[in-house]
Amino acid sequence: MLEVCEVSKKFGSLVANNKISFNVEEGSIVGLIGPNGAGKTTLFNCITGMYRPTSGRVSFQGIDITNLPPYKVARLGAVRTFQIVHSLKEMSVFDNVLIGAYLREKNTEKARELTEQCIEICYLKKLRDNRAGDLAIGLQKRLELARALATNPKLLMLDECMAGLTSTEVNESVNLIKSLRDKGITFLIVEHIMEAVMPIADKVVVLNGGVKIAEDSPEAVVQDNRVIEAYLGQKYGKKCQLNSKERGK
Numbered sequence: 001m002l003e004v005c006e007v008s009k010k011f012g013s014l015v016a017n018n019k020i021s022f023n024v025e026e027g028s029i030v031g032l033i034g035p036n037g038a039g040k041t042t043l044f045n046c047i048t049g050m051y052r053p054t055s056g057r058v059s060f061q062g063i064d065i066t067n068l069p070p071y072k073v074a075r076l077g078a079v080r081t082f083q084i085v086h087s088l089k090e091m092s093v094f095d096n097v098l099i100g101a102y103l104r105e106k107n108t109e110k111a112r113e114l115t116e117q118c119i120e121i122c123y124l125k126k127l128r129d130n131r132a133g134d135l136a137i138g139l140q141k142r143l144e145l146a147r148a149l150a151t152n153p154k155l156l157m158l159d160e161c162m163a164g165l166t167s168t169e170v171n172e173s174v175n176l177i178k179s180l181r182d183k184g185i186t187f188l189i190v191e192h193i194m195e196a197v198m199p200i201a202d203k204v205v206v207l208n209g210g211v212k213i214a215e216d217s218p219e220a221v222v223q224d225n226r227v228i229e230a231y232l233g234q235k236y237g238k239k240c241q242l243n244s245k246e247r248g249k
């Protein structure tokens, strides 16, 4: 569904993305992980048209989107959230999501209906009339997810959407992502909370210093020495191996 082909992005002499290639299969959940500064957000920006890659190509459902502006990429159905929240703080939760709904639905009645549905699915119903700026930061990210969902996306790209959530809220988000995947939405997820991303990812792509250092199943990635050294650390690698043994894998 999404093909990233040899994408590079340079900022002066800094190579933030160095010839990165991978595919995201339709209906799958792909995790994109790596230490801070690895180039994850830059890659999201290159995919969604916020940045023009220095070289390489990105295609979505067979259409070359490399140099399309963000709104056109979103209209095709590849929609992202931001690591830094972009909610409109003075507006209500409902109105924030309604903006997303209007990207797809010009009929006011139908847009409002879609908005109500997305708010409910995203566990935000109780906060429906609250001012977005009054939500805890983690829930503002949830709101961004709800707004992205209201655009009726085919591919959702989430940039650290679980940071700042309580463990109950992380579980809600994990369940939410799984149920949306079951409804046919494809995911590319940047996430530092390994306990959240590893159990649901079909595949994990690991970046370090702008370079792709691994692309494999979660089970294989947690045992990859380069990934353990660059990012996961010995402790997490061991913990995961234990967990997968317990699960009988």
Ligand SMILES: Nc1ncnc2c1ncn2[C@@H]1O[C@H](COP(=O)(O)OP(=O)(O)O)[C@@H](O)[C@H]1O
Pocket (backbone or CB within 6 Å): 011, 014, 016, 034, 035, 036, 037, 038, 039, 040, 041, 042, 043
């Ligand atoms: N707009 C920019 N201008 C210059 N350097 C940037 C810009 N955006 C990101 N970088 C640099 O690119 C590298 C990768 O950053 P980023 O993609 O944000 O990493 P990650 O999301 O994996 O933490 C970092 O060294 C960062 O400082």
Ligand SMILES: [Mg+2]
Pocket (backbone or CB within 6 Å): 040, 041, 042, 083
């Ligand atoms: Mg980032």
